[in-house]
Amino acid sequence: MLRHLFALAxxxxxxxxxxxxxxxxxxxxxxxxxxxxxxxxxIYGRIRRRLRTGxxxxxSPLFPPQLWSVYDSIxxxxxxxxxxxxxxxxxxGTLVGQAHVGVYTIIKEFQKEQQQVEVQIEKILRGKxxxxxxxxxxxxxxxxxxxxxxxxxxxxxxxxxxxxxNISL
Numbered sequence: 001m002l003r004h005l006f007a008l009a010x011x012x013x014x015x016x017x018x019x020x021x022x023x024x025x026x027x028x029x030x031x032x033x034x035x036x037x038x039x040x041x042x043i044y045g046r047i048r049r050r051l052r053t054g055x056x057x058x059x060s061p062l063f064p065p066q067l068w069s070v071y072d073s074i075x076x077x078x079x080x081x082x083x084x085x086x087x088x089x090x091x092x093g094t095l096v097g098q099a100h101v102g103v104y105t106i107i108k109e110f111q112k113e114q115q116q117v118e119v120q121i122e123k124i125l126r127g128k129x130x131x132x133x134x135x136x137x138x139x140x141x142x143x144x145x146x147x148x149x150x151x152x153x154x155x156x157x158x159x160x161x162x163x164x165x166n167i168s169l
């Protein structure tokens with residue numbers, strides 16, 4: 001059931017608090033500490049004050065749903081991850097080989113990198129196919145998109161359950 005927390009990111013940010021409240025009732029009490037932490041940091045924020053009327057005033061969450069919801073990105077066809085950037089950064093660290101290098105070394109490595117990029121562009125222009133993703137990743141993405149596109153025919157909990165069973169942690 002905790003995977004459903006991660007599936008909340010696939011909802012529009014304005015629907016996340018209501019879906020979280022529904023989800024909270026389904027999660028076993030043993031996970032209350034995790035649920036409270038998630039609520040304080042990602043949904044409502046910490047409780048600032050309790051009023052006599054029973055209402056509660058919250059601080060702003062550290063990471064509001066508008067920050068981590070990927071719903072709009074999926075609708076616009078924008079990648080959900082930054083894996084390409086992280087891979088380049090890791091590769092750059094390997095090329096340079098150390099944390100602090102001189103400016104001339106960096107310039108030399110940038111020039112080498114530029115040559116590599118130009119070679120890659122030329123290969124693409126000549127029709128070379130990009131590296132294929134693994135079949136498991138392609139299948140998982142297709143399943144997620146099927147559930148995402150069928151959202152209006154599912155209850156919120158069924159939608160979250162479908163996403164939760166297909167995301168990788």
